[in-house]
Amino acid sequence: MSRVRAPGNPIRDRLMERLARAEREAPATRRKVSPRPDVARPRCGRCRRPQSACWCRFITPIAARTRVVILQHPREHDVAIGTARMAALAIEGAELHLGLAWEGTEALRSAVSDPARPPVLLFPGDGARDVGTDPPQGPVTLVVIDGTWSQAKRMVRQSPTLASLPRVSFVAPRPSNYRIRKEPRADYVSTVEALVYVLGALEGDADAFRPLLVPFDAMVDGHLEKQRERAVLPRYVRPRKRPAGSPRAGRDA
Numbered sequence: 700m701s702r703v704r705a706p707g708n709p710i711r712d713r714l715m716e717r718l719a720r721a722e723r724e725a726p727a728t729r730r731k732v733s734p735r736p737d738v739a740r741p742r743c744g745r746c747r748r749p750q751s752a753c754w755c756r757f758i759t760p761i762a763a764r765t766r767v768v769i770l771q772h773p774r775e776h777d778v779a780i781g782t783a784r785m786a787a788l789a790i791e792g793a794e795l796h797l798g799l800a801w802e803g804t805e806a807l808r809s810a811v812s813d814p815a816r817p818p819v820l821l822f823p824g825d826g827a828r829d830v831g832t833d834p835p836q837g838p839v840t841l842v843v844i845d846g847t848w849s850q851a852k853r854m855v856r857q858s859p860t861l862a863s864l865p866r867v868s869f870v871a872p873r874p875s876n877y878r879i880r881k882e883p884r885a886d887y888v889s890t891v892e893a894l895v896y897v898l899g900a901l902e903g904d905a906d907a908f909r910p911l912l913v914p915f916d917a918m919v920d921g922h923l924e925k926q927r928e929r930a931v932l933p934r935y936v937r938p939r940k941r942p943a944g945s946p947r948a949g950r951d952a
């Protein structure tokens with residue numbers, strides 16, 4: 700997550716919807732701005748990004764003791780700059796499933812049926828154990844919901860099995876670098892950033908999953924670069940003046 704890390708935030712959810720819409724409408728926008736023909740761009744079959752934006756070469760496979768099962772909301776699947784796929788490709792054995800209703804599905808049944816790795820749901824709220832201070836002992840199956848906060852809440856509410864899983868949460872140790880998906884809360888991070896931290900905490904090695912950030916940073920940089928080339932920076936990603944010395948000062952310049 701965790702776009703589902705933060706408690707309900709209508710402003711963020713609106714921004715998410717807006718970005719997803721902007722992504723879908725991007726080709727039309729480009730045509731207006733540039734007269735060049737917008738031919739269908741060849742896509743990478745692995746990351747599904749256009750070949751020019753493919754980040755697969757930055758992926759280093761990482762072995763994990765934790766079994767990672769990502770349940771992705773269908774709308775999130777359409778977000779070109781989503782990061783769940785990146786995590787699923789890099790973490791060995793990770794699963795990425797797409798759907799809305801999970802109760803009774805094979806994906807969920809399988810996720811909660813591994814006696815050697817009992818399931819926990821990465822989801823904030825009352826009763827959630829902070830993986831940083833109180834990690835579960837022994838390997839677990841980490842069930843991750845990939846979607847906006849409202850989508851994630853709905854998906855969990857609609858599945859008694861998901862709703863009854865023990866929960867773990869985390870406190871983001873550093874500001875997100877998800878500069879292309881404007882985060883209205885300081886503790887909001889992308890799914891892949893959340894996994895870097897949570898898996899590091901679960902497996903007792905804070906650095907073990909940091910290579911996941913290489914394709915993530917490459918994607919963010921590439922996306923911003925493309926936007927600069929098009930000179931149609933949407934308002935919600937336009938670099939803001941930050942006070943000197945603020946954590947990200949200079950990064951967006």
Ligand SMILES: [Zn+2]
Nearest residue numbers: 743746753755
């Ligand atoms: Zn690729």
